[in-house]
Amino acid sequence: MRNFLLAALLSALACPGQSTDDHARPNFAEDVASILVRHCAACHRPGEAAPFPLLTFEDAKKRAKMIARVTGDRLMPPWHAATGHLAFVGERGLSDAEIGTLRAWVESGAPEGPRDRSPAVPEFPGGWRLGTPDLVLEMDEAFEVPADGPDVYRNFVLPLGLDADRWVRAIELRPSARKVVHHSLFFVDTSGAARAQDGQDGKPGFRGMGFASGAARGRRGESGDTLGGWGQLGGWTVGMTPQFLPDGLAMPLPRSGDIVLQTHFHPSGKVEHEKSTIGIWFGEKPKRTLTAIQLPPLFGALWGIDIPAGERRYEVRDSFVLPVAVDGVSIGGHAHYLCTDLRATATSPDGDEIVLLDVPRWDFGWQDRYTFAQPVRLPAGTRLDFVLHWDNSADNPSNPHDPPRRVRWGRESEDEMGSLTLQVVCADEADLPALRAATQQHVADGTRSRVAREAKQRVKELDDDGDGKVAIDRLPRAWRAIAQRADANSDGMLDAGEIDKADLGGGLRRR
Ligand code: HEC
Structure with a gap:
């Protein structure tokens, strides 16, 4: 009862124009529908990643109790970065008042209210989140994902065939089998190596995760991006909202060659068929070059990650002092099931610390990249400290091994890896070679x-x-x-x- 009154009070405070009485008994049409449309419908609608739609009164009524529970526990909408630090683009989350309204609605029997007052369900543009792409590429043939067995890593080759070199502002992946596609990294291959392997085993694409390092090595001279994060062209993960790069930034795309999607499938118990489509948005050549600082580099491969069975708090940390001033653009982490939390801080030469990203409850299924709402200026001499923890005990509900087993660095999802990647531009573009030299030295x-x-x-x-x-x-x-x-x-x-x-x-x- 106390919670109920508190919820009502909070809703009333959030909407001072209405009386407390109305809001003590919120209804779907006037109070709940707008919250679901704003915070849930992006995923909870037909054809999207979430398992059921939450658009109509019937949708919501059926799952009312669950909605109150997952919003009260802040599990939905999914957003894993701690708040109270820097602001990010597209931050997901409900206010305390909104959570209170949902709870009060459920506690008073989830009434519909006057149907004609319900907001119209918005039109969602024909699939692409960012509007109409400049270029759409689709796999020729679907790849069959087995019903069970280990995770599958498969590379798919999409020929580019452009008339000129381009700059890319965004790439959006539309998987056809959303239930099993866990994430996909995008690479460019101009060597023909990927094309040569494509279909060799009689199925679309080719297997393994070896391509990533080959691609990165092949392009090292050009991009210098040896600490590269999400592949060469970014990536897509479940629940991710595709975004344009901020501030006119763009990634280079050579006219010939292929885009390679390196897709990680997690079998669902049912055979699925994946025929991916990607949309690409072009832009102008940017004035500043986007580059990545990944700590520890190479997803921790050099750190010899080796977690004894039962170890509750295994730590990997890495630090790097910026040789030049940069503007932080975005940050993201990558790790597998056993990781529990990750955190990146920047300490200025004066000793002031800012938290760049804090993910207190890491969840393998939700690997987001977080774009800062404002570029974060980090002066020369700033020290970056990135740290990750793993729990390899039986108490970790995400532990894929029962009983726990020793887990080492590796590319399968039941191995572990881990790092955080900060994307930056140099404050002064002329400083780029110095930054690249320092990051390469760090790898060496x-x-x-x-x-x-x-x-x-x-x-x-x-x-x-x-x-x-x-x-x-x-x-x-x-x-x-x-x-x-x-x-x-x-x-x-x-x-x-x-x-x-x-x-x-x-x-x-x-x-
Ligand atoms: C970014 C996409 C996204 C948004 C936004 C989102 N959901 Fe979800 N939701 C999912 C996915 C995907 C699942 C399936 C479980 C998982 O993967 O975590 C899910 C699962 C759920 C479940 C089932 C949980 C369970 O224990 O089985 C509920 C209930 C739910 N969401 C409610 C909501 C509500 C209410 C909102 C808005 C306040 C919301 N979701 C916003 C993607 C989303």
Whole structure:
């Protein structure tokens, strides 16, 4: 009862023109419908990601109790960034008053009210969220997603065939099998490598997640974007609202070549057929270049993520000092099921800290990218600290393993990976080479320390007599070339001191 009165009071405060009495017994037509249209209908309508529509009185009445519960717990509308920090574009969320109205409506029996006062259900433009695209590409043939079994990662090749190079302001994916498409990363391939693999196993596209690194490496020279985040051209995830890049920003799109959709499917128990369509919106060449700072780089591959079974709070953090001033444009995280929370802060040279993104309850199913409502100026010398946590205990309801198993870095969704990616433009475009040099150095440093860590681990494992040294010819073959370079006193033995002093840059590639 107290909650009920509080709800009524809050609604009354939110709508001072109406008497408390009206709002103590809110009805669908006058009070509830407008909330559902504004905050729910984007997903809860036919053909969209949510499992049922919430447009009419009948839709809402059937699920009234559930609506009160999920809104009261702030599970719906889905929005995982903590509020009270920087504002983001398209922020989803209900006010306390709106939550109170929904609760009061349910508690008073979910009445319909005067049907003619109900707001008209808005027209949703024919599918595309951003209006009519400049270019629409569609898969030739549908890909069959099995009913069950492990997650499927599949790459689909869409030839571009443009008359000129273009700049892209937005790409929107429209999956045909929304129940099973978890996310999709967009790449450009100008090498023909993707096309050559397409359909080789008799099905549309080709399997695996290896393409991403190949594409990134192939384009490294051009874009310098070695810390790249959501692929080269962005991505799509369940529940995401596609957006134009802000401030006239755009991504380069070469005239020839192919767009590759790297799609992650999560089987639903029923065979599904996916025939993706993408819409692309073109713009002018931007004055400033969008670039990405991903910490830890390469989704944590260099950090040797290795989470013991039962570990409740496994942490990965990485820091990076900006060599030049930048404007933060957007930020997003990526991790798998076991991740519990992630957070990115920026500390100015004066010691002032701002929270760039705080996701206190990470949910694998909702991987959003958050665009700042205003660009965030970060002066040269600002330190970025990005941190992620994982819970590999049986108490984590998202743990795919029962009982928990040791989980290491890997590309399948039951492996783990994790990082946050901040997209920026340099405050002064002339500073771009300096920023890229620093981010590339950061990857090189990460590579070096990973190689050192692993080499020391091997030495420890093989050091039977406990003298801290191991004969190089006892090391696994893959490590010998690195060990020979590191063997400073040329005694054919490797020890931890030599590993610390060795130049191990690029060691991973040599393995
Ligand atoms: C961005 C898309 C989106 C928006 C906006 C959204 N929903 Fe949902 N909703 C979903 C999806 C997708 C699911 C399926 C469960 C999941 O994936 O989390 C869902 C599930 C639900 C469920 C079922 C929960 C359960 O436990 O089975 C309810 C009830 C619900 N939504 C109500 C709402 C209400 C009420 C609003 C508006 C206040 C809303 N949703 C806004 C996408 C959305």
